[in-house]
Amino acid sequence: MRAIVFENFKTFPSLKDVDKPTPGPGEVLLKVAGAGACHSDVAIYDTFEEGSPGAQKPPFVLGHENSGWVEEVGEGVEGFTKGDAYLVYGPIGCQRCRACSRGQDTYCENAATNPYMGIGLGRDGGMAEYVSVPARNLVPLGDADPIAAAPLSDAGLTPYHAIKLALPQLAGGGKYALVIGLGGLGQLGVQILTALTGATIIATDMKEDAMATAEAAGAITVPGGPDQVEQIREITGGKGVDAAFDFVGVSGTIDAAMRSMALQGRCTIVGIAGGTFEWSFFTNPYEATLTNTYWGTIEELHEVVDLYRAGQIEPEVERFSLENGLDAYRKMEAGELTGRAVVVPHEA
Template identity: 75%
Template sequence: MRAVVFENWKTFPALKEVDRPVPGPGEVLLKVAGAGACHSDVAIYKDFDAGTPGAVPPPFILGHENSGWIEETGPGVQGFTVGDAYLVYGPIGCGRCRACSRGQDTYCENAASMPYLGTGLGRDGGMAEYVTVPARNLVPLGDADPVAAAPLADAGLTPYHAVKQALPHLDGGGRSALVIGLGGLGQIAVQILTALTGATVIATDMKPEAMRRAEANGAVVAAGGAGQVERIRELTGGRGVDAAFDFVGAAPTIATAAASMAQGSRLTVVGIAGGSYEWSFFTTPYEATITNTYWGTIEDLHEVVAMYRAGQITPEIERFSLDDAPEAYRRLESGQLTGRAVVVPHG
């Protein structure tokens, strides 16, 4: 079969012929419906090396946002029907620690001893015609479009988990939420916040077209650049926002979010641009929290799929054939994509 393979550090991935995988005990073989191309993939092959924290050694097939149809089941697997569509929960932990027992493989206590972090993260992923995954990691899609659903495995799950953790700060009248960075995750975050809360959702980005899309999904927009914080605080009557979500994670965006906070608020840094923030007792609003989240739980993903099937969240996607997968990554690197690139191996 054909697959997009990360072969070496700081090397562009290669489209090549590889052996079709065989499902082992407790696994299924999926015929891939869609595989989302994520900025994390670019970091894996472009930025990471053997000494980078969180790096997973090559070679392996990329693709951690996957959906597909059951093609074959491995030994001991029951309850699945060939041809049914599923979304894949990407993280894979040890399966026996406290975090894994609650479906939060992202925070596996034994991650350091695991041979990989997940499907497409050290273990062969879905940027291929077929992929094997643990049967436990499958979330049924029913009759929903599996191609459009593929990005939900990360671009939907990650903002959903961050928003869900912050919901107590948005419970009540007159609340407001801030979304910084309106790429794939930020756009879905706007939809999730609009669906789950009554808060005023303020969205900001440097790209006018990204803000127009957020506005169409119910957000009030505040342009980036000079006076950005003043505009955000003006939209809250000067009080500041109750919850902020930074999907960039650079030092300037974290500083913008922190300067926009109300007392007793929560700032969640989701983006991994590597920015830092200097906390001060007298400049940070009282009882304001700065935290971070990584991906989400498999229970969260079931809830994301429920929202998708109900029409509450709709990822904006751009489809690519497997032959054009390298072009999808090139356009992702250069910032030329307007939606989430989804590779469709079977047309």
């Protein structure tokens, strides 16, 4: 079968022929419906170096945002019907620690000794015609479109997890939420905030088209710039935002988020760009929290699918055939994508 493969560090991936996987015990073989291209993939092949924290040993098929139709089941697997559509929970932990027992494989206590981080993260992923995954990692989609759903497994789950943890700060009237960075995750973050809270949503980015999309979803937008924080605080009547979600994660965006915070607010850094922030007792609003999150739980992915099937969230996707799948990464690196790139292996 054809697949997009990460073959070596600091090397652009290749489109090549590989063996079709066979599902092992407890696994299901999916005919891939869609595979989302994520900036984390770029980090895998272009940022990480061999032996560095988070680096996954090549070669393997990329793609950790996947959906597909049941093709075949492995030994011991029951309850799946060929042709049914599922979304794939990407992380794979040890399955025996406390974190894994609650479905939070991303925080597995044995991550350092696991053979890989997940599907498309050390283990063959979904940028291929077929992918084999643990049956436990499948979330049913019913009759919902699996191609458009593919990005939800990361671009939907990651903001959902961050927002759900901040719901206490956003409960009640007169609350404000700030979204920084209106790429795939940020746009879904605006939609999720609309679905889960009654907060006024403020969204900021440098791209006018991205801000227009956020406005259509109900956000008030503020362009990036030197008076960005002043405008945000003006919208909140001077008090600042109760919760901020930074989907970029550079030093400048973290600083803008923290200077926009209200007393007892919660600022969550979701973007993994390596930014830093200098904290001071005298500048930090009292009891304002600066934290970070990573991905989410499999239970939360079920909840994300519920929102999707109810029509409350809808990823904006740009489709690519598998043969043109490398163009998705080229366009992503160049900043030319308007939505989430989804590779569709079985569509011309």
